[in-house]
Amino acid sequence: LSDRLTSTFKNLRSRGRLSEADIDATVREIRRALLDADVAVPVVREFAAAVRERALSVEVSGALNPAQQVVKIVNEELVAILGGEGQRGLALAKNPPTVIMLAGLQGAGKTTLAGKLALHLKEKGHTPLLVAADLQRPNAVTQLKVVGERAGAPVYAPHSGVAGEDEVPTGDPVAVARAGVETARSREHDVVIIDTAGRLGVDAELMAQARDIRDATQPDEVLFVIDAMIGQDAVATANAFAEGVDFTGVVLSKLDGDARGGAALSVARVTGRPILFASTGEKLTDFEAFHPDRMASRILDMGDVLTLIEQAEKAFDAEQAEKMASKLAQGDDFTLEDFLSQMQAMRNMGSMKKMLGMLPGMGQMREALDSFDEREVDRVEAIVRSMTPAERRNHKIINGSRRARIAKGAGTTASAVNQLLERFEGAQKMMKQMARGGGMGMPGMGAL
Ligand code: GDP
Ligand code: MG
Numbered sequence: 001l002s003d004r005l006t007s008t009f010k011n012l013r014s015r016g017r018l019s020e021a022d023i024d025a026t027v028r029e030i031r032r033a034l035l036d037a038d039v040a041v042p043v044v045r046e047f048a049a050a051v052r053e054r055a056l057s058v059e060v061s062g063a064l065n066p067a068q069q070v071v072k073i074v075n076e077e078l079v080a081i082l083g084g085e086g087q088r089g090l091a092l093a094k095n096p097p098t099v100i101m102l103a104g105l106q107g108a109g110k111t112t113l114a115g116k117l118a119l120h121l122k123e124k125g126h127t128p129l130l131v132a133a134d135l136q137r138p139n140a141v142t143q144l145k146v147v148g149e150r151a152g153a154p155v156y157a158p159h160s161g162v163a164g165e166d167e168v169p170t171g172d173p174v175a176v177a178r179a180g181v182e183t184a185r186s187r188e189h190d191v192v193i194i195d196t197a198g199r200l201g202v203d204a205e206l207m208a209q210a211r212d213i214r215d216a217t218q219p220d221e222v223l224f225v226i227d228a229m230i231g232q233d234a235v236a237t238a239n240a241f242a243e244g245v246d247f248t249g250v251v252l253s254k255l256d257g258d259a260r261g262g263a264a265l266s267v268a269r270v271t272g273r274p275i276l277f278a279s280t281g282e283k284l285t286d287f288e289a290f291h292p293d294r295m296a297s298r299i300l301d302m303g304d305v306l307t308l309i310e311q312a313e314k315a316f317d318a319e320q321a322e323k324m325a326s327k328l329a330q331g332d333d334f335t336l337e338d339f340l341s342q343m344q345a346m347r348n349m350g351s352m353k354k355m356l357g358m359l360p361g362m363g364q365m366r367e368a369l370d371s372f373d374e375r376e377v378d379r380v381e382a383i384v385r386s387m388t389p390a391e392r393r394n395h396k397i398i399n400g401s402r403r404a405r406i407a408k409g410a411g412t413t414a415s416a417v418n419q420l421l422e423r424f425e426g427a428q429k430m431m432k433q434m435a436r437g438g439g440m441g442m443p444g445m446g447a448l
Helices: 002-012 020-036 041-057 066-082 110-123 140-151 173-186 204-217 228-244 262-271 292-300 305-316 318-329 336-351 353-357 364-370 374-385 389-393 400-410 414-437
Strands: 098-103 128-133 191-196 221-227 249-253 275-279 287-289
Touching: 020 041, 020 066, 020 292, 041 066, 041 228, 041 262, 066 262, 066 292, 098 110, 098 204, 110 128, 110 140, 110 191, 110 221, 110 249, 110 275, 110 287, 128 140, 128 173, 173 191, 173 204, 191 204, 204 228, 221 228, 221 262, 228 249, 228 262, 249 262, 262 275, 262 292, 275 292, 336 374, 336 389, 336 414, 374 400, 374 414, 400 414
Parallel strands: 098 191, 098 221, 128 191, 221 249, 249 275
Antiparallel strands: 275 287
């Protein structure tokens, strides 16, 4: 896929404007990428049409080449459908307890999520109570108790020994849910999380039960939990729950698997409900706020190195890159000055991170940028500036007293100067290798 897109983009590159044929070719690839990611077919169709229309009407930008422009549109559309920039958190009730009800198919990850939410809320200073309203499976209550114990949150359940429990008719999930909320109120738990039963497929009885629980407890949030691996069934399932219980938000589970997240796009598009959280493993801490931009990247997973390199070149300044290349080709040394300009180029790229954020699947590169600390450039700059020209040309002459002087001038420690020199030597070594092997024009990257 990545290769295919890369070649499409290569073709698009270096032409002045977006032609209809260019756009159609790209849109075809985008469609394929979305289908590969298991986005529902009708959603793909609609999405492709929207992108095509926008691409056709867009002004040709001077800053971006045509390929980048199409990617930008695709990414923007994806992010918008997935929830845009402003993700909301859980809606908390003005008058506690906040009631959160979980709904979804069996195995979707509701019970696990109950524990994750409890832990998450506890960390924020809340006092959640878990309510076991899944009385369908024999061990569902036990499972919730295990999860609750791990999260350090009490569980209200039939036969739990909680006072008042005797009045709860075992086997009636609606009564358990209602009594659970009452218990939370009387014991001053400020959040109640109601775990409910699921079936393997959507079924009328299950849906009626979920609706009854909802009506009995008046939740502030009904979270629809959906397994990201569900693929093309996502739309039908989401629709059934939207009609059946009408959820307020979505939690995508099992995002740690191979699912490429197409379900996210399908569900968001079809139901218009926000995706609030992502579940990424079996441990209670495998849980995070949902990030539309990351999901957009995952869905596309284009990892388009070509475009990335274009960005890198831009930041690095082509002229400078050329100078450096010829310098190295002549066997000249890579100096501390060069090292510094590379870091400055990295800083420029850092400020383009947002821009690069639209280029998905960059893996390592993205990580390098994410972990890149802009203040680090200032520190390096301060140190290099404190060196004499001779020291900059040949760092080997930097002895103890020079090091102390440089550190003092840069307002740092001698060991920081040493660290910088070590990193520089690493970069220098790599540059030598690159000069021999004729690598690409963005050296120093790996040294950071
Ligand atoms: P429920 O039937 O909806 O309550 O689903 P469970 O919470 O019991 O989860 C079903 C299975 O999926 C269990 O084995 C969980 O450990 C597992 N599970 C839940 N969430 C995740 C997740 O985000 N990632 C992975 N890998 N497994 C999960
Ligand atoms: Mg369960």
